Amino acid sequence: MVPVTASTTGPVLVIGSGLLGASIGLGLRHLGVSVYLRDSSPTTEAVAQDIGAGRSVRAAGGDVPEPVLVVVAAPPDVVAELVVQALTDHPGATVLDIASVKAPILAAVAASGADLTRYVGTHPMTGREKSGPVAARGELFTSMPWVICPGPETGARAITAAKNLAVDLGATITVLDPTEHDETVALISHVPQVMSSLLASRLQDTPLHHLSLAGQGLRDTTRIAGSDPGLWVQILSANARPVVRSLYEVREDIERLIATLEDPAADGARLDIAQLMAEGNAGQARIPGKHGGAPRAFATFTVAVDDTPGTIAKLLTEIGEIGVNLEDLRLEHSPGQPVGLVVASVDPNRREGLVDELQERGWKVVQ
Amino acid sequence: MVPVTASTTGPVLVIGSGLLGASIGLGLRHLGVSVYLRDSSPTTEAVAQDIGAGRSVRAAGGDVPEPVLVVVAAPPDVVAELVVQALTDHPGATVLDIASVKAPILAAVAASGADLTRYVGTHPMTGREKSGPVAARGELFTSMPWVICPGPETGARAITAAKNLAVDLGATITVLDPTEHDETVALISHVPQVMSSLLASRLQDTPLHHLSLAGQGLRDTTRIAGSDPGLWVQILSANARPVVRSLYEVREDIERLIATLEDPAADGARLDIAQLMAEGNAGQARIPGKHGGAPRAFATFTVAVDDTPGTIAKLLTEIGEIGVNLEDLRLEHSPGQPVGLVVASVDPNRREGLVDELQERGWKVVQ
Numbered sequence: 001m002v003p004v005t006a007s008t009t010g011p012v013l014v015i016g017s018g019l020l021g022a023s024i025g026l027g028l029r030h031l032g033v034s035v036y037l038r039d040s041s042p043t044t045e046a047v048a049q050d051i052g053a054g055r056s057v058r059a060a061g062g063d064v065p066e067p068v069l070v071v072v073a074a075p076p077d078v079v080a081e082l083v084v085q086a087l088t089d090h091p092g093a094t095v096l097d098i099a100s101v102k103a104p105i106l107a108a109v110a111a112s113g114a115d116l117t118r119y120v121g122t123h124p125m126t127g128r129e130k131s132g133p134v135a136a137r138g139e140l141f142t143s144m145p146w147v148i149c150p151g152p153e154t155g156a157r158a159i160t161a162a163k164n165l166a167v168d169l170g171a172t173i174t175v176l177d178p179t180e181h182d183e184t185v186a187l188i189s190h191v192p193q194v195m196s197s198l199l200a201s202r203l204q205d206t207p208l209h210h211l212s213l214a215g216q217g218l219r220d221t222t223r224i225a226g227s228d229p230g231l232w233v234q235i236l237s238a239n240a241r242p243v244v245r246s247l248y249e250v251r252e253d254i255e256r257l258i259a260t261l262e263d264p265a266a267d268g269a270r271l272d273i274a275q276l277m278a279e280g281n282a283g284q285a286r287i288p289g290k291h292g293g294a295p296r297a298f299a300t301f302t303v304a305v306d307d308t309p310g311t312i313a314k315l316l317t318e319i320g321e322i323g324v325n326l327e328d329l330r331l332e333h334s335p336g337q338p339v340g341l342v343v344a345s346v347d348p349n350r351r352e353g354l355v356d357e358l359q360e361r362g363w364k365v366v367q
Numbered sequence: 368m369v370p371v372t373a374s375t376t377g378p379v380l381v382i383g384s385g386l387l388g389a390s391i392g393l394g395l396r397h398l399g400v401s402v403y404l405r406d407s408s409p410t411t412e413a414v415a416q417d418i419g420a421g422r423s424v425r426a427a428g429g430d431v432p433e434p435v436l437v438v439v440a441a442p443p444d445v446v447a448e449l450v451v452q453a454l455t456d457h458p459g460a461t462v463l464d465i466a467s468v469k470a471p472i473l474a475a476v477a478a479s480g481a482d483l484t485r486y487v488g489t490h491p492m493t494g495r496e497k498s499g500p501v502a503a504r505g506e507l508f509t510s511m512p513w514v515i516c517p518g519p520e521t522g523a524r525a526i527t528a529a530k531n532l533a534v535d536l537g538a539t540i541t542v543l544d545p546t547e548h549d550e551t552v553a554l555i556s557h558v559p560q561v562m563s564s565l566l567a568s569r570l571q572d573t574p575l576h577h578l579s580l581a582g583q584g585l586r587d588t589t590r591i592a593g594s595d596p597g598l599w600v601q602i603l604s605a606n607a608r609p610v611v612r613s614l615y616e617v618r619e620d621i622e623r624l625i626a627t628l629e630d631p632a633a634d635g636a637r638l639d640i641a642q643l644m645a646e647g648n649a650g651q652a653r654i655p656g657k658h659g660g661a662p663r664a665f666a667t668f669t670v671a672v673d674d675t676p677g678t679i680a681k682l683l684t685e686i687g688e689i690g691v692n693l694e695d696l697r698l699e700h701s702p703g704q705p706v707g708l709v710v711a712s713v714d715p716n717r718r719e720g721l722v723d724e725l726q727e728r729g730w731k732v733v734q
Contacts, residue, residue, distance in 0.1 A: 001628050103718025125580060132380035139733040142671055143708065174580060184577040192566060192588045198620050199562045202554060202613055204650045210551040212655045213492060213512050213541060220587040225651040229644035234446045236640055237631035244628045246569055253565050254614055261611045264604035273603050277596035280564025288579045304509055310687025312525050312696070320677025323711055329679070330697050341510065346493045364507035 005143070007164035010034035013057075013067035013090070015082055017048035020098055020124070021073030021137035025053030027169040030138045036064055040074075048133040069161055072097040076234045080108035087114040094161040094244060096120045098186065099173075102149045103177035116153035120162045121178055123147040123185070124171060131228075147169035149178040184320040186242035190235060193224055194243065195250070200225030298327045299351035303342045312342060315363060322357050324332045324350045341366065374531035377401035380424075380434035382449055384415035387465055387491070388440030391635070392420030394536040403431055407441075415500040433457065435529055437466040443601045445473035446671035454481040463487045463530040467552065468605040469516045469545035483520035487529045488545055489724045490514040490552070491538060498595075506537070513538035516545040553609035557602060560591055561610065562617070567592030583697075665694045665712035668722050671731045672707050679709060682730060689724050691717045708733065 009293055011034040014021045018039075025035045025048060035054030039045035042058060049056040057064055070086040076099045083105070086095045095118055099105055102121040109119055126144040146166035150159050165171050176184065200222040204210065236243060253276060260272045305311045319326065327346035346354060355365050378401040378568055379387045385406075392402045392415060405413035409425060416423040424431055437453040442716040443466045450472065453462045454575055462485055469488040476486055507646060513533035517526050533540050543551065567589040570578065601609060620643060622700030626640045672678045686693065695712035722732050 045388060069661050073685055102663075102729060123584060134388060137733060139671070139731065142731075142733050147580065174576075176577075180577075183574075186568060187573055188578065188581045191569060192585050194624065195562050195566045196584075196588050196651075197644050198617050199559055199621065200648075200650035201643070201646035202558060202650060203653050204646060206551070206653065208655065209541075210543075210547075211653055213514065213551060214555045214654055216561050217563075217591045218555050219654060220590050221563050222647075222651045222654060223587050224514065225647035227644070227648075229641045229648065232644050233640045234648045235639045236628060237637060240628040240631045244625055247621055247625050247628070248507055250565050251568060251618060251625070253568065254618050254621070256613055257561065257565075258614050258618070261603060261607040261614070264607045270604060273600045274596045276568070277564050277594070277599050279568035279571060279588075280592035280655045281567075281594075281596065283567035283569060284563075284589045286570050286573065286575060286578055287586060288575065304506070305540060310684070312686040312693060313680060313683030313685075316680030317677070318680075320680040325675070326679060364506065364509075364624065366504060366509050 006031035006033050006168045008168045009067045009068050011036060011067045012054075012069045012071060013038065013064075013086075013093075014054060014071045015039075015086065016072060016074035017044055017053060017133050018073065019127070019131045019133070019135050020140070021071070022048040022051065022069055022133035023138060023140040024098075024165075024169065026051065026136055026138035028165075029054060029142065031168055033168075034065075036060065036067065036236055044133055048136070051133055053133060053136060067093050069093060069165070070095045072099075076101060076105075076238050080105045080112075082112045082120055083109050084344070085296060087118060091115075091249055092117050094120070094158045096122050096124055096158070096162050096165070096243050098124055099238075100189075100235055102181045104148075104238055104287070106178050106351040107336060108152045110151070111151075116118060116151060117155035118158055119151070119194060120150045120154045120158040121151070122162050123149065123181065124166070124169075125228045126171075141166070142170040144171055145174055147174045147176050147181055149176055161168045182239050183242045186239055186246060186362040190243050191246045191250075193227060193232060194236070195249065196222055196225040197227075200333060273301070298345035299348035300343055300345045301346070301351060302366050303358065304366045305340050305342055312340070315358075318358065318361060318363075319344070319354065324355055373398035373400050374671050375400055375528070375535045376435050377422075378403060378432045378434045378732070379438060379462075380431075380453075380569035381421060381438045381440055382406075382453065383439060383441035384411055384500050386494070386498045386500070386502050386627050387507070388438070389415040389418065389420040390505060390507040391438055391440060391536065393505035393531075394417065394508065395532075396421055398535055398702060400535075401432075403427065403434065406703045411500055415503070418503060419502060420500060428655045429612055430622060434460050436460060436532070437462045438532070439466075443468060443472075445469075445604050447472045447479075450476050450486060451479040451481045454485060455678040458482075461485050461487070461525045463489050463525070463529050463532070465489055465491055466605075467556075467602055469548045471516045471549075471605055472543050473516075477518070477520075484522035485525055486518070487521045487525040488515065488516040488518070489533070490528050490548065491533070491536075493538075497686045508533070509562060511538050513542055514542055514543050514548055516548045516560055518545060548608050550609045553606055557606055558613045558617075558620065560594060560599060561603070561614065564594075565588055565594040565726045610631065666715035666718035667710055667712045668718060670709045670711070670725065671733045672709055679707070682709060682725075683730060685725065685730075686721065691723055 013036045014025050015038050017037045029037050036057050036058045037048045037054040041257045046055045057143055070093050072082045074082050079099045124146040126140050148162045295318045324346050330343050380403045380406045381392050384404045395402050404415045404421045404422050405424045412423045437460050439449045441449050446464045446466045450464055458498045491513040493507050627636045691713050697710050726732055
């Protein structure tokens with residue numbers, strides 16, 4: 001997937017060498033691009049150099065060539081300031097940042113009077129549970145979306161530099177206006193995070209033996225509630241306006257539902273609940289399926305498997321032998337039993353033949 | 368898993384032969400128990416007989432032996448009435464129902480003056496996307512929780528009959544007071560459903576090319592929003608009180624968050640957001656992990672795989688060869704690329720060695 005030669009020309013200066021900055025450095029170094037690393041923490045900068053993400057500016061002394069591209073990969077609350085500084089310090093360079101909220105940063109950079117033609121905001125939509133340069137991986141961007149958000153004054157050269165970087169690191173490019181980007185991530189990422197956290201916080205006092213009845217629905221809806229509060233304080237504060245707009249809508253729907261459920265026998269109550277649920281159906285059906293294509297209806301089936309190493313592999317090997325491609329797969333676990341349930345999605349036209357064949361081979365297809 | 372001989376003695380009369388009623392019939396017939404089926408729809412009753420779920424009462428004419436056990440598997444809104452009728456019609460039989468809300472049904476049966484010693488409410492926590500007897504499977508209950516909810520007057524014989532039925536069908540038994548049951552399912556199933564639907568309904572007007580940026584977080588939090596509105600109207604109306612109680616709490620949290628995000632630069636705003644997120648962390652951490660045990664921290668890693676039949680199987684086969692047990696597994700898809708990402712969870716002590724070994728074997732571990 002990753003090209004063998006880079007379209008990005010160096011030297012590249014990466015400011016901020018945590019997880020994302022160091023991952024960008026590693027990916028570029030792998031392609032032979034010259035990378036210099038700067039971080040407010042000397043230790044972080046040194047570790048990033050040690051793992052091979054580039055040359056530490058401190059370690060290089062004064063001996064740092066003028067960069068062609070500056071990547072600001074610092075925490076959201078200092079990004080605008082660092083971008084402005086880089087535009088001033090390096091008058092020949094393209095400067096881009098990778099923070100997850102875009103319009104407020106562009107506004108702050110514009111307010112400073114800096115040269116906006118050389119600045120472009122971007123947002124690689126990736127990450128991992130760990131942070132810091134030790135967790136960095138050059139492949140962190142492989143097959144993930146990287147949104148490029150040029151402002152009205154961004155020049156063609158800056159846009160090309162951002163696209164080259166994303167492509168070099170194996171990402172998929174999408175171009176959005178900064179405000180459009182912020183509204184989109186509010187809907188697809190920030191509001192889901194809030195709803196998951198609000199739902200999970202209801203479970204703080206639930207007895208554990210009741211929670212042991214929880215099925216996959218609760219696990220799925222609350223999984224992201226485990227995210228880092230410190231990071232989300234920064235993201236939600238920076239993108240407060242579009243998030244609040246959605247939360248007003250949610251509050252309105254909740255009030256409508258509370259009013260209905262206060263008197264569920266009233267005229268029209270059932271219709272009102274059905275309508276709320278149907279609106280959820282309609283929204284959910286719009287989320288694209290695999291590979292960003294149109295949503296497709298897959299057929300699912302469930303197989304009960306022993307909880308021993310290799311059993312699931314054996315099942316998937318046999319599905320491969322039968323020649324059917326898995327569209328999706330998840331494991332479900334049952335409280336109190338050493339049995340796993342494998343829920344697989346396949347082309348609806350292949351389901352019946354596959355299930356018959358698996359049953360003939362002795363697999364226990366339960367649903 | 369399923370025992371070869373049944374503890375349930377027949378004849379069993381199953382009233383309502385849709386998905387669950389017919390599945391119970393199939394499971395019991397498989398164990399050699401004598402089953403009779405009754406449904407308000409003659410067609411549904413006939414189809415259930417045709418698939419082998421028992422003998423149709425209509426087809427048997429008057430020739431139906433007196434049942435030892437009556438299972439009411441009808442839609443929630445007619446269950447109480449059918450239970451009362453069965454207690455009157457079959458004065459020697461235990462009568463149980465399998466509706467997903469318990470306290471209102473017990474209250475209605477008690478109000479009728481029927482013999483409560485022979486009645487026990489139960490709730491098998493299972494189902495599938497399809498409905499009707501054609502979708503029935505005797506294995507639908509395998510390894511799934513089956514909650515038994517005796518009332519204060521339920522007799523020991525009725526409780527034993529309910530437990531025998533659940534065990535015969537391969538389910539895991541939990542005993543809860545009816546009100547405790549309703550409060551529990553409100554929290555672990557009904558409120559998550561509402562939150563998922565309210566979140567998904569925000570996506571009704573989002574452009575599709577924006578939704579194509581959605582990651583696994585949005586997919587997980589909205590998956591159950593695809594559920595059947597008709598079924599959920601019945602469930603939410605029947606369990607309105609505990610659901611509303613949680614929705615009041617959610618509304619309070621949303622108002623607190625809206626107030627904070629209206630002025631994210633205010634004193635204490637960041638602390639307030641962090642606290643809401645941390646409450647979500649605390650609730651999420653209480654959900655038990657695999658097999659109902661205490662929550663465990665697993666280590667995850669991600670492998671990029673080609674989208675061809677057999678590739679994932681090959682990966683899992685090699686993980687099995689290396690001797691590591693998968694704790695969890697899911698597939699993620701990237702917009703616009705024919706590459707799948709396999710996210711696997713394993714014992715944290717085994718992660719590093721496994722990842723090294725997989726990389727040596729040529730797998731592309733990306734995170």
